[in-house]
Amino acid sequence: MKWQSLVDNRQRFFWVLQIAGWIGYALVNYIGSKVFEMRDIYVFVIVLNAYAGCLMTVPLRYLYRKIWNAKPWILVLVVFSASYITGTLWSVVQKYNLWEIYRHGYRPDEWYYYFQQGLDAVYIVLCWSGLYFGIKYYQLLQSEKQKALKANTMAHEAQLKMLRYQLNPHFLFNTLNAISTLILVEENKDANLMVSRLSDFLRYTLNTDPIKKVPLDQELHALMLYLEIEKVRFDERLSIQIDVSDEAKNALVPSLILQPIIENSIKYAIANMTVGGVIAIKAQVFANELLMEVSDNGPGTEISNGQLVKASGVGIANTKDRLKTLYEHNYSFVLSENSPSGLKVNIRVPYEKANKQ
Numbered sequence: 001m002k003w004q005s006l007v008d009n010r011q012r013f014f015w016v017l018q019i020a021g022w023i024g025y026a027l028v029n030y031i032g033s034k035v036f037e038m039r040d041i042y043v044f045v046i047v048l049n050a051y052a053g054c055l056m057t058v059p060l061r062y063l064y065r066k067i068w069n070a071k072p073w074i075l076v077l078v079v080f081s082a083s084y085i086t087g088t089l090w091s092v093v094q095k096y097n098l099w100e101i102y103r104h105g106y107r108p109d110e111w112y113y114y115f116q117q118g119l120d121a122v123y124i125v126l127c128w129s130g131l132y133f134g135i136k137y138y139q140l141l142q143s144e145k146q147k148a149l150k151a152n153t154m155a156h157e158a159q160l161k162m163l164r165y166q167l168n169p170h171f172l173f174n175t176l177n178a179i180s181t182l183i184l185v186e187e188n189k190d191a192n193l194m195v196s197r198l199s200d201f202l203r204y205t206l207n208t209d210p211i212k213k214v215p216l217d218q219e220l221h222a223l224m225l226y227l228e229i230e231k232v233r234f235d236e237r238l239s240i241q242i243d244v245s246d247e248a249k250n251a252l253v254p255s256l257i258l259q260p261i262i263e264n265s266i267k268y269a270i271a272n273m274t275v276g277g278v279i280a281i282k283a284q285v286f287a288n289e290l291l292m293e294v295s296d297n298g299p300g301t302e303i304s305n306g307q308l309v310k311a312s313g314v315g316i317a318n319t320k321d322r323l324k325t326l327y328e329h330n331y332s333f334v335l336s337e338n339s340p341s342g343l344k345v346n347i348r349v350p351y352e353k354a355n356k357q
Helices: 003-034 042-066 072-102 111-115 120-185 188-207 216-237 259-268 315-327
Strands: 213-215 239-243 251-254 277-286 291-297 334-337 345-350
Touching: 003 042, 003 120, 042 120, 072 239, 120 188, 120 216, 120 251, 188 216, 213 216, 216 239, 216 259, 216 277, 216 345, 239 259, 251 315, 251 334, 259 277, 259 291, 259 315, 259 345
Parallel strands: 239 277
Antiparallel strands: 213 251, 277 291, 291 345, 334 345
8 A cells, every 4th residue: 555655646746846847838928928929829739749749758657667787878868758759740740830820831852851850849858757767766776765764764673672671681680699699598478569669560561662752750760660679679678769850850861771870880889888878969960951860879980080990790881781772872971970979870861751641
């Protein structure tokens, strides 16, 4: 159906240009007849000539479609030959119309007079052929651009899905390992609670389209599901501070964009502390940009030029890759030391307001 619709549109486009072009030819000749003060009956001759030209050039379209993929020298030869023959025949029709209608049945002395001085008609048909090929090549170029754009979009979406789904097994492995540990130490109640919350979190991740962005408020809800799982592990060793403005809550962000950063803080900061671990999440809108910050008060790590010197795991790299894929160069991702201790991650992305339903 889609292919048929495309063919119908091209057919319609051809006929619109064909009719409009020959109407334009008739108007130019009509203006010329006014300059040379031709009799009114000449208008009828002009209409007949344009009508004949319109009909006689239509077969050229089907001929050119047949030889479209031919070798260049064959293409040039056929175009010039077909244009010459069509232009000559059209010239004969024009002379016949002129002599029969405008000159009231005049007959030339010799039959070959019909074929003389027909180069003007040949040039016009040749121009018609040039326009046909030019428009056809332009349509082909546009079609190839659309195909390339579609392929690029599909590749872009595939990359986003790959990066997004990469988080699930990474997080799942860590969580299942923690559940296994709880079972080994016979803390079955906590293990059961963690399994239940893990189920809720995974349900959210599987039901969320990895391509679409979600409101930050929804993202925070998912993060709390994840943090509730971690709270089972760390209990009072982990506390959460959230400071997010109402405007920021309504901003669109990639789904689970903050989760690997928080997971990184838990793994390298909270897990190494015996008491008082804090993870702070802040977000605000400033100058039409969404500013997000995740910080912890752990032991920190060595940072150089906003990058981890000893990078490990996939969380930070995954987040940076997703931001780059989604926003190209219109974002920032900066790591810095937190005061008095710990690591701070700042993310800046364009502010996009979510549509409330």
